[in-house]
Amino acid sequence: MNQYWEKIKKAGLKLTPRRKAIVDIFIKLNRYASAEDVWEILSKKFKRCGLPGVYRNLESLVDCGVLAKVEKFDNKKYYALCLAGSSHHHHIVCLNCDKVEDISCYAGESLKKIKGFKVLNHFFQASGICAACARGGKA
Amino acid sequence: MNQYWEKIKKAGLKLTPRRKAIVDIFIKLNRYASAEDVWEILSKKFKRCGLPGVYRNLESLVDCGVLAKVEKFDNKKYYALCLAGSSHHHHIVCLNCDKVEDISCYAGESLKKIKGFKVLNHFFQASGICAACARGGKA
DNA sequence: ATTCTAAATGGAAATAATTTCTATTTAGAG
DNA sequence: CTCTAAATAGAAATTATTTCCATTTAGAAT
Ligand SMILES: [Mn+2]
Ligand SMILES: [Mn+2]
Ligand SMILES: [Zn+2]
Ligand SMILES: [Zn+2]
Numbered sequence: 001m002n003q004y005w006e007k008i009k010k011a012g013l014k015l016t017p018r019r020k021a022i023v024d025i026f027i028k029l030n031r032y033a034s035a036e037d038v039w040e041i042l043s044k045k046f047k048r049c050g051l052p053g054v055y056r057n058l059e060s061l062v063d064c065g066v067l068a069k070v071e072k073f074d075n076k077k078y079y080a081l082c083l084a085g086s087s088h089h090h091h092i093v094c095l096n097c098d099k100v101e102d103i104s105c106y107a108g109e110s111l112k113k114i115k116g117f118k119v120l121n122h123f124f125q126a127s128g129i130c131a132a133c134a135r136g137g138k139a
Numbered sequence: 140m141n142q143y144w145e146k147i148k149k150a151g152l153k154l155t156p157r158r159k160a161i162v163d164i165f166i167k168l169n170r171y172a173s174a175e176d177v178w179e180i181l182s183k184k185f186k187r188c189g190l191p192g193v194y195r196n197l198e199s200l201v202d203c204g205v206l207a208k209v210e211k212f213d214n215k216k217y218y219a220l221c222l223a224g225s226s227h228h229h230h231i232v233c234l235n236c237d238k239v240e241d242i243s244c245y246a247g248e249s250l251k252k253i254k255g256f257k258v259l260n261h262f263f264q265a266s267g268i269c270a271a272c273a274r275g276g277k278a
Numbered sequence: 279a280t281t282c283t284a285a286a287t288g289g290a291a292a293t294a295a296t297t298t299c300t301a302t303t304t305a306g307a308g
Numbered sequence: 309c310t311c312t313a314a315a316t317a318g319a320a321a322t323t324a325t326t327t328c329c330a331t332t333t334a335g336a337a338t
Contacts, residue, residue, distance in 0.1 A: 131255035
């Protein structure tokens with residue numbers, strides 16, 4: 001019973017073979033992926049396997065904190081494993097290998113009020129080149 | 140020749156009736172809007188008016204710095220007038236009236252390197268309630 | 279003012295991502 | 309082992325956006 005399975009159970013969701021397999025895929029990938037990416041890999045393991053089911057599962061895994069949404073600003077949805085859990089934090093994405101890491105939120109009191117706005121939410125995401133890729137780890 | 144028209148000219152784009160009208164729409168709206176929102180309003184002024192043309196224009200107006208993209212994280216594209224021009228900055232959006240204002244970027248040197256990543260880009264967007272809405276300015 | 283050409287345009291159709299619907303299966307509580 | 313709500317597949321629908329192509333036009337050059 002790994003940490004991800006526990007999150008799934010704790011949220012009152014069933015620990016189905018699909019969900020286990022999807023978590024597994026993300027652990028092995030070690031990068032963000034789209035619903036279709038996941039579906040392609042999942043299809044090798046399960047001959048009958050619907051894309052709508054993948055979408056549903058990705059959303060439920062976000063809801064229970066196993067996955068985080070990653071933005072590529074291309075009007076597609078992307079997901080990555082989220083280690084940091086449910087405490088507020090952000091993500092940095094490698095432009096070369098698509099790896100995602102948690103980063104803490106820098107916004108403090110200064111972000112309560114800006115330009116007369118009462119600030120309620122914010123989204124931050126950084127991108128760049130990870131240490132491994134900088135070293136030439138993977139082209 | 141207002142500041143927006145000048146940006147359009149300066150970018151080597153033609154100052155067409157469509158573009159003038161789209162800029163006008165955003166000035167009057169004073170909030171972010173989708174391509175379809177803009178198209179609906181534009182259709183009242185021009186009987187023949189294609190949605191693909193609106194998409195094309197919105198993108199070219201972003202390219203020349205007249206508009207900024209706004210994220211609602213719903214896999215649709217939204218745009219708003221950008222006063223601050225081309226210098227790096229971010230936006231805050233009112234959850235009640237959809238107004239958008241420029242905000243400066245807080246990220247400094249600390250954002251050059253995070254978690255071993257060489258940081259190349261970042262996206263920030265805040266949302267909340269604007270002063271006017273807080274005052275009950277508009278339900 | 280007239281001509282000219284690259285840029286802009288409308289509209290139909292294509293594409294792409296995501297969601298809805300419905301019938302069937304199944305995890306896991308009892 | 310039984311039972312039921314949750315999960316599922318697959319087809320079809322929906323939605324946003326883009327592509328394509330024939331026509332028009334802004335604005336530079338005459
Ligand atoms: Mn995370
Ligand atoms: Mn702006
Ligand atoms: Zn990398
Ligand atoms: Zn407001």
